[in-house]
Amino acid sequence: MEERALESSIKDQAARLIAAIAEKENAELRLLEQNCMEEIEGFREQVHAEGEGRLRQELSRIENRAVLERRKRKLVGVQNFIDRMMDEVVEEMRHDPQYKQFLLDAVLEAAEHIKAGFEVRLNPEDLAFETETCAALKTAERNRDTAITEDPTIKWGGCLVLDRAEGRIFNSTIERIYFRKSLLIRQEIMKIVMDHSRSEINPASPTPWS
Secondary structure, three states: HHHHHHHHHHHHHHHHHHHHHHHHHHHHHHHHHHHHHHHHHHHHHHHHOOHHHHHHHHHHHHHHHHHHHHHHHHHHHHHHHHHHHHHHHHHHHHHHHHHHHHHHHHHHHHHHOOOOEEEEEHHHHHHHHHHHHHHHHHHOOOOOOOOEEOOOOOOOOEEEEEEEOOEEEEEHHHHHHHHHHHHHHHHHHHHHHHHHHHHHHOOOOOOOOO
16 A cells, blocks of 8 residues: 555646646746846846946846756755645545555554554544554454554654564654655656656647546
8 A cells, every 4th residue: 555555646646736836837937037037128228338248248147047046946846846745645645545454554563563562653633543443453452551642743644653662663654655765756756747848848748647
């Protein structure tokens, strides 16, 4: 469920998010270009009498600054896109019926490696699964000396299971899964972005999810 849900959710969300972010980015770039053109025109009028040499130098400086600003905005835009998309993907995953089973499986798997008492830490919203978690542990005969508590530091979901006797931590949080898969996820996102850019240049080209 870990990889399959992340990958399929990323592809489902990407088409919707790319269009919105691209529209915002294009609006910002149009505003940037307009401001640059106004600055160029104002400077042209101001220094026209001072000679074409200095004018060309200053125009080049302004244009180079605009290019760098565009690149910077694109890099920031990609990172913001990844962050926003992961938040939305995880939110969608948490409403998937498979999420509860993933959570229960993660708790039970950690419990199998713990001989004594342990603590299960959940995102506050996942305390809604406390009853099912206790029932699953009882069925597996692992509910003795077990506590289930909320942990606001778990942002996306999943669980932390703490072995009280040996001090071990079993980390099955979505954040940990993302950390392990972040390079592959980023590569997939960049592929989607590049495919979308090519499809904008050639609208007849099909998108990878069509």
